[in-house]
Amino acid sequence: MSTQRQPTFSRGLVYLALALAGLSTLSAFVWVFLISLKTTTEFLTTSPFSVPQAPSFDNYRSAWATARMGYYFGNSLLAATVGAGVSVLISAFAAYVLARVVFPLRETIARYLLVGYMVPLMLTFVPLFFMMSKMGLASGLLPLVLLYVASGIPFNTFVLRGFFASLPGEMEESAAIDGASPLRTFWQIMMPLAWPGLVSAFLLNFVSLWNEFFLALLFLQKESATLPLGLFYMAQRAEYSAQWTELFAGILLASVPPLVIFALLQDHITRGITQGAVKG
Amino acid sequence: MIERARRRLVLPFLLPTLCIYSLLIFVPLALTLAYSFTNWQGHTLARPFFGLGNYRLLLMDPQVRTAFAHTVVFAAAGGFVVFGPALFFSWALSCSIRFKSVFRYLLIAPLVLSVVVVGLLWKLLYNPVFGPFDVALRAIGLDAWALPWLGDSRTALAAVILATAWHQLGMWVLLLSAGLERIPNELGEAARMDGASEWQVYRHVTLPLLWGVLRLLFVLWIILSLQVFAQVWVMVPHGGAAGAAEVMATLIYKRAFASHQWGLACALATALMLVILVTSLVMERLTRRDTVEY
Numbered sequence: 001m002s003t004q005r006q007p008t009f010s011r012g013l014v015y016l017a018l019a020l021a022g023l024s025t026l027s028a029f030v031w032v033f034l035i036s037l038k039t040t041t042e043f044l045t046t047s048p049f050s051v052p053q054a055p056s057f058d059n060y061r062s063a064w065a066t067a068r069m070g071y072y073f074g075n076s077l078l079a080a081t082v083g084a085g086v087s088v089l090i091s092a093f094a095a096y097v098l099a100r101v102v103f104p105l106r107e108t109i110a111r112y113l114l115v116g117y118m119v120p121l122m123l124t125f126v127p128l129f130f131m132m133s134k135m136g137l138a139s140g141l142l143p144l145v146l147l148y149v150a151s152g153i154p155f156n157t158f159v160l161r162g163f164f165a166s167l168p169g170e171m172e173e174s175a176a177i178d179g180a181s182p183l184r185t186f187w188q189i190m191m192p193l194a195w196p197g198l199v200s201a202f203l204l205n206f207v208s209l210w211n212e213f214f215l216a217l218l219f220l221q222k223e224s225a226t227l228p229l230g231l232f233y234m235a236q237r238a239e240y241s242a243q244w245t246e247l248f249a250g251i252l253l254a255s256v257p258p259l260v261i262f263a264l265l266q267d268h269i270t271r272g273i274t275q276g277a278v279k280g
Numbered sequence: 281m282i283e284r285a286r287r288r289l290v291l292p293f294l295l296p297t298l299c300i301y302s303l304l305i306f307v308p309l310a311l312t313l314a315y316s317f318t319n320w321q322g323h324t325l326a327r328p329f330f331g332l333g334n335y336r337l338l339l340m341d342p343q344v345r346t347a348f349a350h351t352v353v354f355a356a357a358g359g360f361v362v363f364g365p366a367l368f369f370s371w372a373l374s375c376s377i378r379f380k381s382v383f384r385y386l387l388i389a390p391l392v393l394s395v396v397v398v399g400l401l402w403k404l405l406y407n408p409v410f411g412p413f414d415v416a417l418r419a420i421g422l423d424a425w426a427l428p429w430l431g432d433s434r435t436a437l438a439a440v441i442l443a444t445a446w447h448q449l450g451m452w453v454l455l456l457s458a459g460l461e462r463i464p465n466e467l468g469e470a471a472r473m474d475g476a477s478e479w480q481v482y483r484h485v486t487l488p489l490l491w492g493v494l495r496l497l498f499v500l501w502i503i504l505s506l507q508v509f510a511q512v513w514v515m516v517p518h519g520g521a522a523g524a525a526e527v528m529a530t531l532i533y534k535r536a537f538a539s540h541q542w543g544l545a546c547a548l549a550t551a552l553m554l555v556i557l558v559t560s561l562v563m564e565r566l567t568r569r570d571t572v573e574y
Contacts, residue, residue, distance in 0.1 A: 010478050011375070011377070014372045014375055014377060015377065017368065017369070017372060018369070018372055018373075018377070018383040018387070019383075021365075021369065021383075021386070021387060022382070022383055022386035022387065025386050025387075025389075025390065026386065028401060028405065031412060032401065032404070043410070047415070048410040048411075048412065048415055049412070049415070090296040090297045090300070091297055093292075093293040093294070093296065093297065094293060094294050094296075094297035094298070096289075096293060097289055097290045097293045097294060098294075100286075101283075101286050101287055101289065101290055102283065102287075103287055103290050109294065109298070112306075113297070113298075113301060115305075115306065115309070116301060116305040116306065116309075118503070118556075118557070119305075119309050119553060120507055121305070121308075122507045122509060122529060123312065123507065123532075123549040123550075123552060123553050124305075124308035124309045124311075124312045124549065125308075125533075125536070125549075126312060126315065126536050126542050126545050126546050126549065127307075127308045127311035127312055127315060127546070128304065128308040129536075130542075131303075131307070131308065131311075146300070146304065147304060149300055150300045150301060150303075150304035150305050151304075151305070153297055153300065153301045153305070154301070154305070157297060173282070176282045176285070176286075177282075181285070182282075182285050182286040182288065182289050183289065186289065207392050210394070211392075211393070211394035211395060211396075211397075212394075213394065213395055213396050213510040213513075213514070214509055214510055217513075227394070228394040228395070228396035228397070229396075231394075231396050231397065231400065232396050232400075232514060235400050235403070235514075236517075244404075244410075247400070247404075248404070251397055251400055251401055251404075254394065254396075254397050255393055255397050258392040258393060258394075259389055259392065259393070261392070262385075262389055262392040263385060263389075266385065269392070270388070270454055273451070273454060273455070274454065274455060274458035
C-alpha cells in the first residue's frame, strides 16, 4: 500500500527514522572494519574510534588460516548445501503427491508432517542426542546434515505442497494422455514449473542452515566446527588471549558473504520467507 | 487410469520424507514425553519410572522459576521492542520515498546474519573497556552509567533483548510488509480524501486490515521467543554467573549436559512445549476480532 500525498512533516520523519536506523547498522560494521585493520597492540593502546595508523589485513589472514576459518567456511558450505538441497528435493517428492494425487490418509499425513513445524529440535534434543549416539552418529558432519535435512521437512513440504497445488493441471494431463509415465511427467513437466518455488525454498533453507548454531554445538567438536560454531570458539579464545582484532576480522569474514548473497538474491529469499508465514 | 498410474508414485515419493521425519523429528518428540516420567541420569541405560516426580521437582526449583520468568520477560518485552519498530518501519517502507531499496536492504539485511555473528557483534559493542556505548558514556562524563551491560545482573537480560530486536527487526518488517502489500490502496486514499490524517488512516483503516496478519505474527513470535537459546548462550555464556540471563532453553541444556539429569531435562522440555502450545492458543483467542473483509 503506497501512500501518494503526504504532509512534509511526516515525510521528514520517515526519512529521519530510516536514515538513523540505516546509519546505526552501517556504523556498527564500519567500527568493526576499522578495528579489524589494527594490530592487537594498537587496539589496546588507542581509542576504539581511531582510524588505524598502519592498516593491514593480517588479521584476516590469521583468522582465515591460523584460526581455521577457511576450514569452518568449507564445512558450513558443505553442510548447508547438502542439507538444504536434499531436504528440498525429498520434500518436493512428498509435496507433489500430497498436492496432486488423491489417496487414502493424504490429509492425515500432511497434518502429521506439520507437527514438526510446531515442535523444534531445540526441545527434543535429549532423546535425539541419545539415539544418534546409539547409531554411532554422536559427532561429525554426517549426523548434522541428516538433522538439517529432517529439520527442513515440515516447512518445505508445507510450502511446496501449496506451490504444487497452485500449478495449472492441463500440462500434466496432456503429458499423461500423450503416454508419458507419471515419473517422467513429474521430472520433465512439474519440477520445471515448480522451479521458482524450489529455488526460494532452497535459498531460505540454505541461509538458515548456514547460520545454524544449536545443532552444531550439540553434534560437532571444536575441530570440525561450522562457521558459527567456529566463531563462537574463536570468541572464547579471544577473551582469554586478548586476540580481539582477529575476532573483529572473523566477524566480518562471516558476515560479508551472506550480506552480498542477500543483496543479489533478495527477492528470491524474501519470497521464501513470506510464502511460509503470511500466505500459509 | 491416469490416476491409478500416478498413485503408484505415492509410496516411493513419500517414503524418504516420512522415514527421516519420523525417525529424527517425531520419535524424539514422543520419547521426550515418555522420558519425562523417568529418573534418567546421564549416559546410563537405566531409566527408572519416576511418575510425575520430575514435574514436582521442577515446580519447586527456584532456578526453574527464575528461568521461566526471564523467558516470559524475553517474549513479552522483546515482543514490544520488535513489533513497535517493525510496525513503524514496515509502514515507512510502504510510503512512496526515494532510495527505498537502499533503506529496505539496510533494515532487513541483518536477518541473513548468524545469531552468533550478531551476538558477538553486540558483545563487542557492549564491552565495558572498548565498547562504543561505554566509551561514549565516559567521554560525556557519565562514568557511573558505563556499565558492563552483559555482566551486570540488572541489565544482562535487557541487553540480550535489545541485540535480538536489532537482529530480528528486518524479519518482522519483511513479514509485515508482505501483509501491507495485500491491502488495496483505495481504502486509505478514500479516507485521506475525506480529510483523515496519516495517523488516522493507519489507526482506523490500515491496522484493522493488517490485523489478521499481525495476530498470526504475534503467535509466531511467541513460539520462537519462548525457545530462545543461541542469543543468550553466545552473549551471556551459561546464562550468566548468577543466572542473570538464564532462560528455559539454556537451563534445559545445562540440566542435560552439565548435570546429566536427562529425565528432568525432558520434563522441562515437555513443560516448555506445553507453555508454548497454551500461550499460542491463548494469544490466538485473545487477538481474535471480527474479521474485516476487503
